[in-house]
Amino acid sequence: MEENKLNENLVLDLNEIKNFVFEEIEQNDKTHDNEITETYGLNDDGKKELISQVVHEVKGTDFSEKETIRYDMIKTFISMLDAVEIDTSTAPMSFGQRVVLNTMLNYGLIKEIKGNG
Numbered sequence: 109m110e111e112n113k114l115n116e117n118l119v120l121d122l123n124e125i126k127n128f129v130f131e132e133i134e135q136n137d138k139t140h141d142n143e144i145t146e147t148y149g150l151n152d153d154g155k156k157e158l159i160s161q162v163v164h165e166v167k168g169t170d171f172s173e174k175e176t177i178r179y180d181m182i183k184t185f186i187s188m189l190d191a192v193e194i195d196t197s198t199a200p201m202s203f204g205q206r207v208v209l210n211t212m213l214n215y216g217l218i219k220e221i222k223g224n225g
Contacts, residue, residue, distance in 0.1 A: 117221050120186070124216045129178045141166040185212055 143164040151157040185208045192209070193199040201209070212218040 118218050119221050121217055121219045124219075125182055128215060128217060129175055129182060131174070131178075182217070185217075 145162040145164070146158060147160045148156050149159045188205055188208045189212075192201055192205050209218070
């Protein structure tokens with residue numbers, strides 16, 4: 109991109125955005141799993157009684173929260189870029205707009221297409 113002028117041939121790469129928002133979840137990842145092991149024995153009266161209990165709990169990342177955060181972030185990025193003028197010499201981009209544009213370019217969420225001329 110030239111200084112003070114945005115490239116007019118930039119597009120959002122919807123596949124990359126989808127991949128960014130909905131990261132692949134490995135088959136072995138679990139969000140929550142409990143395993144309870146109980147040991148019983150007989151007390152002095154000959155009645156069954158719980159002697160010990162072991163609880164093994166596995167908690168993974170809540171992927172729906174992560175996806176929501178990433179979706180909201182992309183929505184915010186796009187709304188920030190919506191306010192950018194094509195000719196930035198008349199209305200310079202703010203620091204936040206430059207960071208958003210550079211971040212989206214760096215992650216491949218925006219790509220350049222070949223011009224018509």
